[in-house]
Amino acid sequence: MHHTDAAMQACIDNCLKCYSVCTGIAMNHCLEAGGKHTEPAHFKLMMACAEMCRTSAHFMLIGTPHHKHTCRECAEICRECAEDCEHVGDMDECVRACRACAESCEKMAA
Amino acid sequence: MHHTDAAMQACIDNCLKCYSVCTGIAMNHCLEAGGKHTEPAHFKLMMACAEMCRTSAHFMLIGTPHHKHTCRECAEICRECAEDCEHVGDMDECVRACRACAESCEKMAA
Amino acid sequence: MHHTDAAMQACIDNCLKCYSVCTGIAMNHCLEAGGKHTEPAHFKLMMACAEMCRTSAHFMLIGTPHHKHTCRECAEICRECAEDCEHVGDMDECVRACRACAESCEKMAA
């Protein structure tokens, strides 16, 4: 049976975790809180980050060499989302998930 | 910050695990093996199962009451995929992931 | 080469149109407008509707008999989204796309 190597499996896990955290927090915490949490630039960045993480995981699961490109973009958007969530505040879980995902993805993109 | 209850979080995890296993095995093991592994009905069922698991997780992350309906369909397709993978053989990881996901989803759909 | 029948192709087109309209309007119009447009129940319904439409199209494209189940759920969520958007107001394009999608999906689910 097929075996993904350990580094890639860790990256898939980090991507799916970050996708889950960004989606769950945007849809529940941010919409309830309102104000700067639903400010368009912030909310759209969280939605884009969630989608990119999901896609990046999908490319690694497919096992296509293009995963390097999706991981590179995923690392970039996760870094930006982490900074933005830190600035908005009260989003620590999201900041951690984005940073962990960005680190994994940078390794896979190299 | 938002907290999903433990049963729902377990179901999200099972859905994302089953999505990952079905996608990874179809794209790597099945395409390499060929024969009954790429027989259209079997392969399409694996692809549909992966997509339904991903969607079912997404509905729980959104936190919409419609997750009951997507979980019900997810349980049904996972049961069918588990049986089909068992019949094809050499797909134990997929059978286990589909059964665990079906059990979780049945509880969430109730 | 493969040919999807005309009714199913029309339903795929309606699903992808409704997915596009719900996503585009939620992310641009609703986030800018705020107020009742970002009220959690409304916004989450739009996100769930967009995701279900995308999944329903995907099941028809895969060509799995399970598309009947995803089309049934898609019709239900589109009807609910159309009513909710009509109630919020200033969402005519979304109401029309949801109703057209619901009608197509009901035929495919039968």
Next chain:
Amino acid sequence: MHHTDAAMQACIDNCLKCYSVCTGIAMNHCLEAGGKHTEPAHFKLMMACAEMCRTSAHFMLIGTPHHKHTCRECAEICRECAEDCEHVGDMDECVRACRACAESCEKMAA
């Protein structure tokens, strides 16, 4: 109400068309035909192309400036998929959809 400009709307349409054609043909024509049509590198490229087109459309619908990056990767993968489908043969509809999507995406990435 929100209006996407005409060039971006055309690109979204081309991405969703290419996603539909790649998914539909892989799942129906390629799985039925077998042989070089289900050769792992070819089939995985079609799946990756379909996913990237779907994601690229999603980024434009969200209205995030990161769409430039997803459009750039989408153009690249569509070009590669078009060439591969041309080489495999009997995939004219897919070749055309990939080329049209690549051209649109290149404009949006600029």
